[in-house]
Amino acid sequence: MxxxxxxxxxxxxxxxxxxxxxxxxxxxxxxxxxxxxxxxxxxxxxxxxxxxxxxxxxxxxxxxxxxxxxxxxxxxxxxxxxxxxxxxxxVDEPPRGADRSELSPTDWREICDERLAVEVGVAVLAVSRATEAQLRVLDELVVGLDDCIEDYPAYRQADVRFHVGLAELTGSSRLVVAMTQCQGRMSDLIHHIAHPPEVLAHSNAQHARLLAAIRANDVGAAVSTMTEHLQGTEHILAGLLPG
Structure with a gap:
């Protein structure tokens, strides 16, 4: 794909x-x-x-x-x-992000902290504001993500759309912009590391669980699932990025 x-x-x-x-x-x-x-x-x-x-x-x-x-x-x-x-x-091929040597633990951890604050807040608001029609669109994205776990560029593009789509569930244009900015900064980080299909499949399973929690109006489950999802990425970065 x-x-x-x-x-x-x-x-x-x-x-x-x-x-x-x-x-x-x-x-x-x-x-x-x-x-x-x-x-x-x-x-x-x-x-x-x-x-x-x-x-x-x-x-x-x-x-x-x-x-x-x-x-x-x-x-x-x-x-x-x-x-x-x-x-x-x-352009056909936009420039890549910073070299690995330019990354510091402080930089990437602050980016992850910012993402955690934004995305957990989005999950909380989405529980009370999402419509079934919106959730069905994100359901389709989760299915599509399973189809492209062997193709990381395709997976990442769909993954970005999923997370920005979550922000759109809140009805807040400011949160959509904040989510887009966070995803951009995360893309600069995670292109430095490998992306085994097993990791991508696990991540997408968390996407499905998150949607289930939102659909069930379960704030606690939405927050815990989102936190687990984001901290999983941070653990992978901690293991694979320099420093």
Whole structure:
């Protein structure tokens, strides 16, 4: 199963292109688009909307958008094509994250701590806010994840969509953005380690248990399952990352 055919979650580009709220609009725009590219929410070869449309969606000035697009181009995430059929496109192979030698225990543990705080909070809210229709979409993602445990790029893309989909269950756009940012930082970490199918299968079994807890309105089970899920990733990082 290829990354392009990974199962889709309810996440839409409306999340990626939601209005920028920060006073530092340039930095937040770079972060938003760069993270979306790294997570595959803006896939390789994707053409971005026209500048005017992007400015309207993000709520920023055209000069700010152009600065952000230039920075992303210089960093290797985007490229511009001139002439008929041209525009700004996502590159075929975005740059990789930091080298292993640049990672420190403090850095990656803080990223895991942030993820724990965000995702456990999401699980708590999802219990009281999720609809059955939303949960059925995530059920389908869990089934799809089982089908691609031998193909880590496809698995990771679907895994990201699952977790961002959990945040969407809360109805909070801020939590969706926070979850997306956490997943982007986690992707930078976990691409450094091996991904045995057994580990992926175990992780997806936890996804299924989490959905069952949410569907049963069991806050305690949702929190404990999410905590177990995230701490499992941290243990793997602790064993395989340098330091």
């Amino acid at each position: 290829s990354p392009q055919s990974a199962p889709q979650a309810p996440l839409s580009l409306e999340t990626v292109f939601a209005p920028v709220r920060s006073q530092t609009a340039f930095e937040e725009t770079v972060d938003r688009l760069g993270t979306a590219i790294k997570l595959g929410l803006l896939p390789a070869g994707e053409r971005l909307p026209a500048e005017r449309e992007l400015c309207q969606k993000l709520g920023i000035a055209r000069s700010t958008l152009r600065q952000a697009l230039t920075a992303l181009g210089q960093s290797g995430y985007l490229h511009a094509v001139r002439g008929r059929g041209g525009g700004t496109f996502v």
